[in-house]
Amino acid sequence: xxxxxxxxxxxxxxxxxxxxxxxxxxxxxxxxxxxxxxxxxxxxxxxxxxxxxxxxxxxxxxxxxxxxxxxxxxxxxxxxxxxxxxxxxxxxxxxxxxxxxxxxxxxxxxxxxxxxxxxxxx
Amino acid sequence: xxxxxxxxxxxxxxxxxxxxxxxxxxxxxxxxxxxxxxxxxxxxxxxxxxxxxxxxxxxxxxxxxxxxxxxxxxxxxxxxxxxxxxxxxxxxxxxxxxxxxxxxxxxxxxxxxxxxxxxxxx
DNA sequence: TCCTCATTTCAATGATTATTGAATTGTAGG
DNA sequence: CCTACAATTCAATAATCATTGAAATGAGGA
Numbered sequence: 001x002x003x004x005x006x007x008x009x010x011x012x013x014x015x016x017x018x019x020x021x022x023x024x025x026x027x028x029x030x031x032x033x034x035x036x037x038x039x040x041x042x043x044x045x046x047x048x049x050x051x052x053x054x055x056x057x058x059x060x061x062x063x064x065x066x067x068x069x070x071x072x073x074x075x076x077x078x079x080x081x082x083x084x085x086x087x088x089x090x091x092x093x094x095x096x097x098x099x100x101x102x103x104x105x106x107x108x109x110x111x112x113x114x115x116x117x118x119x120x121x122x
Numbered sequence: 123x124x125x126x127x128x129x130x131x132x133x134x135x136x137x138x139x140x141x142x143x144x145x146x147x148x149x150x151x152x153x154x155x156x157x158x159x160x161x162x163x164x165x166x167x168x169x170x171x172x173x174x175x176x177x178x179x180x181x182x183x184x185x186x187x188x189x190x191x192x193x194x195x196x197x198x199x200x201x202x203x204x205x206x207x208x209x210x211x212x213x214x215x216x217x218x219x220x221x222x223x224x225x226x227x228x229x230x231x232x233x234x235x236x237x238x239x240x241x242x243x244x
Numbered sequence: 245t246c247c248t249c250a251t252t253t254c255a256a257t258g259a260t261t262a263t264t265g266a267a268t269t270g271t272a273g274g
Numbered sequence: 275c276c277t278a279c280a281a282t283t284c285a286a287t288a289a290t291c292a293t294t295g296a297a298a299t300g301a302g303g304a
């Protein structure tokens with residue numbers, strides 16, 4: 001991943017509506033959601049959700065597919081992984097054992113509450 | 123982590139100079155770097171780097187400590203982990219086995235080249 | 245204590261970015 | 275074919291953010 005694309009992705013995630021959309025779609029999984037349903041869920045106008053969906057797609061955070069009259073959007077898990085990898089690349093100058101314990105908890109796993117700090121378990 | 127704080131963090135990472143600073147400090151590890159050294163490395167004015175360092179500190183992405191006359195900044199690995207965890211929380215509605223394979227490669231480990239796509243190896 | 249150096253603060257300017265509602269595209273069902 | 279519906283595009287407005295240089299702060303060494 002290039003720096004330019006990473007910045008575009010982070011900028012996309014820095015906006016309230018867009019961050020909600022991405023998290024909604026991350027939780028929805030590969031099945032995804034229609035643009036209209038997303039608009040209802042995050043409570044914005046169709047025109048506005050379209051604007052943000054385009055931005056997220058351009059940022060490589062979500063991916064669209066047509067299904068009947070609707071357009072279904074789902075999280076781009078590859079794009080998300082690449083973004084995180086870019087941010088953490090060469091962490092601790094090639095000695096990941098230093099910071100890895102602080103990062104493993106960040107992995108994708110079910111959790112109803114993230115406010116309690118989790119211990120790393122390699 | 124709260125949504126508001128996550129947005130602040132993503133906004134911080136969406137700016138060219140700030141993203142370079144964070145990646146520089148991620149690679150530098152816990153040892154960190156002085157503000158002046160960072161300014162030289164990313165080639166911006168002291169005033170400008172100070173502005174961005176404050177923003178990154180406020181976003182919970184870096185942490186400062188005084189050492190003699192200098193102020194040493196290092197990456198806040200806990201903050202970074204929390205941010206990623208927030209983004210990926212409850213992924214795939216509690217069935218992480220669906221998206222986890224796409225995310226494990228994002229972990230902190232040494233790599234000289236990230237342009238070649240890495241296979242997930244659980 | 246005085247002087248020096250590293251960093252921060254400040255005010256002003258220029259440049260992106262989100263939002264809104266109306267109009268448009270394009271897909272399918274009757 | 276034509277109507278209805280889902281989604282997007284467009285232009286205008288309002289708000290937020292990065293950059294610059296000069297001035298100020300604050301900690302240490304002599």
